[in-house]
Every structure is written in C-alpha cells, then in structure tokens.
Amino acid sequence: MKTIIRYTLLTAGRDLLFIGLLAIIVMAYGLSVFTGGTALVEQEQMSLAYFSGSSRIALQVGLIVFVCFHVRRLFDNREIEAMLSKPISRPQFVIAYWFAFVMLGFIAVIPVVVLMKLAFEPNMVGLAYWASSMVLEISLVLAFALVSSLILNSAVSAVMSSFSFYLISRLMGFFVATLDQPSIMTSGKYGQFMGNTMLALSTVVPRLDLYAKSSWLIYGVDGQKDLWVFQTQSLVFIGVLLSMAVFDFKRKQF
C-alpha cells in the first residue's frame, strides 16, 4: 500500500501536478484580491469568497484530470498488470490508489488554507470546517474519478463523466428544492415525469452543495444545522463508490 501511495505521489510530482496547482492557486488568489479590492465595501469578504470559490474549482478540475489520465495510463502502459503480479489483492489495490489520491487532495488543500489564514482574517472555526469539508469533497469526487477511469476505456470520457457528476452533485440541493415547488413539478406535459426523475436521481447522488461553503469562512458555522451531513455523506458515498470500483475491478480480465 505504501509503495502505491509513494508511486502516486512521485507520478504527481513528475507530471508537475503540485507546481501546476500551486500556480493556479496563486493566480486565483491574485485575481480574487484584485477583484475584491475594487468593491466599495467588504473588500476582504469579497476577496475571500472569490478565492474560496475559484480555488475549489481549480483543485477539483486539476485533480480529476490527473486521476483519470493517471489511471488510464496505468492500463495503457500495462503497469497495472505488473502491479497486480505483486502480492496485493484487487480490493487493496483500489483502496490504496484512492488513499493515495486523498493524500494528493490533502496536500493540494494545504496552500489554500495557509493563504486564507495569512492573507485574510477568516472565521477560524469556519476555516477548520471549510478545510476538512474541502478534503472530504475532493476525496469523494476523486473516488468517483477512480471508478469512472476503471470502468470507462477512455480518459476523456472519465474526465467528462466526473465533471458531470460533480456538477449534478453540486446542483442536487437545487433539485431537491425544486421538488418542493408543486407548480413546476405538476404542470406541463412532462412535469410529473421530471419530478419523478429528479426524485430518483436525488436518492443516488450525494449532496455536494452542503460541502465547503464560502459563507463559513466569513460568518462562521453558528446556526448551521446541516454540518453533520458532509462527514456522514462522505463516509456513505465513498463506501458506495469504492465497493463499486472493487466489484468491477475484481471481474476485469487482463
């Protein structure tokens, strides 16, 4: 397991993932401070919200692309066969790889948190929740990227499906709210059908909209009733995804 983690970190370094992500984070910081600085009031809050939102997108996009192409390369170069010839079970292989990706996510979040702490005055409890929630959000999305790269034969398809999953998961709060709007879900020819489809979708898609909210950094987490969701949701859904990956991987012929 340790070897796989070390190998993944080395590959990430070789692909300039950390340098690339750091450069994007610094650019996002600069742009956020510049844009926020032109606000008439609440300039720091403006910059902080921009930085939190833009760094989230940069991290997710960068890590999804890396994971999908990294896993496909393992198959294309037949490195995976070499690895599986070692005394490691297939479930262990999947979990080790996911854990290595979580390590990447954790390392990538550190400069964002450090910059937030040094350059702004965030609510410290909010920052702690935001950072831990961000790591869990990345862990969940990378678990999906790993599953899709193992199942799909093309890295591009895996990247696209991971992006779609991420967007739909972030929209899930809106979908659930829309279900409570009877006028939308019952009117029109397809209203009922759309409502049922959304309901079915919401049962199997996680609520990523409840993760790492920028408002926590500004106002703290007092009065937030849904704080328990992101830990529980991560535990449950990462379990689902990794089981799915193991299920598929065990049946794969090399």
Add this chain to the structure above:
Amino acid sequence: MAQTRFIRTDIYLYLFLIMQVMLWNQTRHFKPDFTIVPEVPSELSIKAFSFGDEQFYFRTLAFDLQNAGDTFGRFTALKLYDYSKLYKWFTLLDKLDSKSSFVPSIAAYYYSATQNTPDVKYIVQYLEEDAGLNEYNKYNKWWWLGQAVYLANHKLEDKDWALRLAYKLAATPRNDIPIWAKQMPAFILEQKGEEEQAMQIIADILKNAETIDPGELNFMAYFVSDRLKKYIDDHPELKKLKESKTYKDSHPGQ
C-alpha cells in the same frame, strides 16, 4: 498545368476572404447588450447557478450590481438607471446573503445619490425591508435603518415615512446603539411640529438614564426644559400657575 492549379487554389482564398468581409458587413450590427441594469433572474435560477456555494455567487452578483452601467468603458448617470429593477436586484441578493452589509452600503451610499430624487423611494423601501428581514437583521442592521430615515426625511422629504422608520430604529432590540437612534423619533416629530410628543420621547429616554453619558444627559435635559418653557409660554394659564405663590413654595429654586 501546375500554375493553373495554383491559381485555382488561390481563388478559394480570395473567395473565402470576400465572403468573410461580406459576413462582417452583416454581423457588425450585432452588438453586446448594453443594458444599464441587467435583467433580474428568478430566485430559482440564482439558487441553481450558485452550485451550492451561495456566498460565492452572492459576491459575484453583488460586484456586478456595483459596476452595472459602468462597464465597456461607459459611465452612466444614476438618473438613467431603472430603480425598480435595482430594487428587485437588492431584494433578490438578500435571498443569497441577508447578513452582508454590501448591498445596503451600495444602496444607501451610492445609488441613493441619484439626480432623480423620487427614485430614492426604492432605496428607502429596500433598506426598511432589509433591516426587518429576520432577527439577525433586526439586531444588526440598525445603521441602515438610520440611513433610511435620513433619506426619507431629507431627500424624499416624506416626514411620515421617516417617522415610521425612526420608530423602528428606536425599537432596535439592543442597548448598545447610539442614543441618537433612540432619540430619532423625537427629532422627526419636532420637524413635523409635534413638539409635545418629541419632548415626551426624550423624557421617556431620560427615565432610563443610568447608561447615558453626561453630555447626552445635558442635551436631553436642555431639550426637555426648552420645549417645556416654550409650552408654558404658549399657555398663559400655565404661566400664571408657575408664577403663583403656591407653585414657588412647592418648587423652591425653579
């Protein structure tokens, strides 16, 4: 032969170049929308486009609203803005973040400076609604209610509205607001010519004078005695009573 082929291929270049110029002649009339205040989206759509991070989207839209009309190298006079649309934007942004003072700030300090004074009613209406939106705002947004009183009183010169706002301001459920906020109804009543009521309000504040500093106490004591003197001067029977021996005996030193 080779030269003829060359000429033929050359023709295609000129042909497509001419077509491009013709196309330009048609498309040059399609220009970006230079609306001063952008169309107001629905609450549902902004919830969807926030992708779960409402704070980030709030800051983005609030920033756009701050710069509305002053983009693409334009500088637009405030009298040309559609204030009914601005009011809808203000209230919509409160749905994403009602705690922030960004929108009340740009409303009270920037958009209230319009040359078309009747438009200020939209600003006052928004500030009144924002300050009473929820318990948090009732406690924290008293400053913006103060601004609303000022705008209603001095810009719109609507004393009745200003008085209603002043009563709301004075009723702010906290003891650490400046004393002028509590005195505000008295000042407006005074301007309306209702001096007795104004005096009564100040007298009521004086009854709870433990936490008021001496300078304010002196001012309020002067305010009450001055109005009382004027009131007595206006009522000869009271003046006669005050000069009577019975009164002087019972109020020595006055």
